[in-house]
Amino acid sequence: MLAGDLYIADDPDLAAASKRAILLAHRYGEVYATDPDAARPILEELIGSIAPDAHIRPPLYVDYGAHITIGPGTFANYGLTALDVAPITIGADVQIGPNVQLLTPTHPVDPDMRRAKLEAAEPIVIGDNVWLGGGVIVLAGVTIGDNSVIGAGAVVTRDIPAGVVAVGNPAKVIRRV
Secondary structure (H helix, E strand, C coil): CCCCCCEECCCHHHHHHHHHHHHHHHHHHHHHHHCHHHHHHHHHHHCCEECCCCEECCCEEECCCCCEEECCCCEECCCEEEECCCCEEECCCCEECCCCEEECEECCCCHHHHHCCEEEECCEEECCCCEECCCCEEECCCEECCCCEECCCCEECCCECCCEEEECCCCEEEEEC
């Protein structure tokens, strides 16, 4: 799965890992509502690697959590969905707007393979000092270069180079920063 190979999503071990993540994410949101400091250890248990000064506002939705790396100074606003079937790497000083989706899973185009419940995934890499506007969707296999800005509502289907502004669906570079 982590290598991008086809896999069956309802594997019992994967289901158990997913259930664990759902419960931790829910508990994180509940505790955060009254005591953000007390919620931090729950977030650290959920996320594979998170810098001490990174901040994620709940609700947070993940497949497993364990395959996510979040760098220092990063901030994610409410409603981040990070489906980490493959690794998701978020750099330092990244700003993530509300309701952003980072989607590593893919499904076969072939209907028989989909019916057989086969899936795959490709990693997502977000460089340092990137700003993802509200509602941005980043698809499987995408890398966004350092210092880039992705406009609100954009759907990022291909790699974005460093130091640019990209907007739209599909996201297109409109200028250099």
